[in-house]
Amino acid sequence: MKKITQISTKTILLLGGLVLGLTGCSDDDDTANNAAPIITSQSLKMDLTVRKKENAGVFMQAFYWDTEPAGEWYNEVSKRIEDYKASGINRIWLPAPGKGASGGLSMGYDPSDYFDVGEFDQHGTIKTRFGSRQELEDLIQKAHANDIEVIADIVMGHNSGGGKQANPFRGGTEVYSLFNESNGNASGKFNRSNEHFHPNDIHDHDEQALFFAETDLCHDQQYVQDWLWGRDDSVAEFYKKTLGFDGWRFDYVKSFAPKWVKSWNDKVGGFSVGENFDGNQQVLKDWVDASGSPAFDFACFYRLDETLDRANDLTALGEADNMLRKLDPANAVTFVANHDTEKDVNPENRISYNNKLLAYSYILTHDGYPTIFYLDYEAFKGQLKTLIQIYTTLAVGDVEILETNKDEYIMKRSGSGDNPGLILYMNISKQSKQRVVKTNWANKTLVDYTDNSRATPTTDAEGNATLQAPAGGYAIWSVTKE
Structure with a gap:
């Protein structure tokens, strides 16, 4: 055995010397020998950079739950704008910009002062969790300079952080419905009181699914409509004309009628998408038809979660009309994860880490408008850049299973x-x-x-x-x- 090993070693050394001798040949020697180039799959690919389809782009949710560092998030996103542009992102979705009841810890879903986007000292902070007003405006301007639209999260179903006030329609029970300069509304704009919440002299509620029943805004009150979107100095006009936002993501639309989304969009315009947290594709389609706005395709999300994680069976992906993108692809905003699903302890409400790229391969090849979640982009940047490029170039034409x-x-x-x-x-x-x-x-x-x-x-x-x-x-x- 030792003798064979020694012979093999000598043979290897001899072959190695032959290889070194060949690789040491000059360029002229290579040309003379007509050396053929090595063919790889990479060298066979079309140049996709010249094949970008018209109006192509991908949506980026540019935040996650409990973003860090607190008070600096706008600056963190700003650092990534050039990379987003290079990857094919054409819109970024920012969290609700107004001051929340939980101050510097607020993720924006407990809105107190819609007009305080990081400049008034209230709820224990001047900055929001995401930064100052100036930092927000700087981020929006940088995004626009890179041809990226900026979408504001609009939470108009409920409020938090006001002062206590007796509500005669609740038998005199005190609720936190007083919003003025001394009670959670330092801007002094859109002051509110119990008549602007439910119940009131118009009705008990506008929709059944009340998230915060005691401070559920009544959109049938003309005063509420005017301040949210109707006035020239409304929330919507301030966000669009002063701050520079280009569109809207409407939070928890089950808590108010779809006609209010339509009214907002008819007045101020811009891209919009609604969060109708429902896995039934027909419910989503009915809301789209009533609101005139695209919606996140929760039906697609749950089909992907079901097939990839729970059933471990892809058959349901081939079933007809079981997603919004199959019923109305032009108004379906598809996604794999968002700030809510990623923090949900219920595994049936999120797609597992190991199956994320499979799910993205689906939404980034099919019709619909795909959304990339911030944390997923950071975790799978190389693969997602490739998939985004494929979506913005080759993902055209009819879908056939x-x-x-x-x-x-x-x-x-x-x-x-x-x-x-x-x-x-x-x-x-x-x-x-x-x-x-x-x-x-x-x-x-x-x-x-x-x-x-x-x-x-x-x-x-x-x-x-x-x-x-x-x-x-x-x-x-x-x-x-x-």
Whole structure:
């Protein structure tokens, strides 16, 4: 055994010397020998930077629950604007900007003073949790300079942080419904009292699902409408014309009628999306029709959570009309995670970390307007940059499901004009999969634009090819460059 080992070592040294001798050849020697270049899947790809589709872009939720460092979040986001632009982000969603009842700890969902965006000393702080008014305006200006719109979170269903006041419609019970310069509204704009909340002399409530019943704003009160969006110096006009926001994310829209969203948008305009926290696609569609606004596709979110995490079965992804994006793709804002789902202890209300990229491969190849969650972008930046580029270039044309079963989901985008489209192959099994697929491309070499597969299959005259997907992963196929 020792003698064989010694001979093998000498042989290796001899071969090593031969390799060194070959690699030491001059460029002229290489040319003389007509050395062929190494062909890789990367070298076969089309240049996607010149194929960006019109009005393409992706939504970024630029915060998470309990952002840190407190008081500096606008500056943190500002540092990332150039990177967002380079990645293909065209809108960022910021948290509710007004001063909340919990002061420097507030995430904005306990609104007290809508006009205090970090300049009045109240609730124990001047800055909001996210920064000062100047820092907010600087961030918005920087985003605009990079062609990125900025969306404000609008919490207009309930208020917090006012002073105690007896409510005659509650039998004289005191509730925190007094908002003025001395009670949680230092700006002095949109002062409120018990008549502006429920119950009042108009009705007991406007919608059934009351989040904070004792301080649920009554939008049927003309005074409330005027200050929220109707006046020239309303909350909406201040956010848009003075601060520079470009649109709106409406929080918890179950707590007020969809007509109020329509009224806000008719008055001030801009992009908008509603948070209708409901997994029923028809409920979402009905709200979209009534409000005239897009909505987050919670039905899509729950189908992804169900198939990837709970059922471990992709079959439901192929069922007809079980998502808002299938009923109304133009008004479906898809997502994989948000500030609420990520802090929810119930595993049925969030998609597991291990399946995040599979879920993103779905929303970033299908129709709908996809949202990237801040923490996910930080965790999977390289992969998400690739998926965003694919979405903004190749994800065009009709959606056709080619195969769906327990382990596999294969979908084709038909393309448009000289844009070839793509094929998504998801595989949640523990081994790699391959399948003969009918493509739109005859006699073409294909490549996986995610680099999760290094195969380069060729289609036949009918467009058939054997495509692959890695275990527990995905591949996105399209044609190679000409």
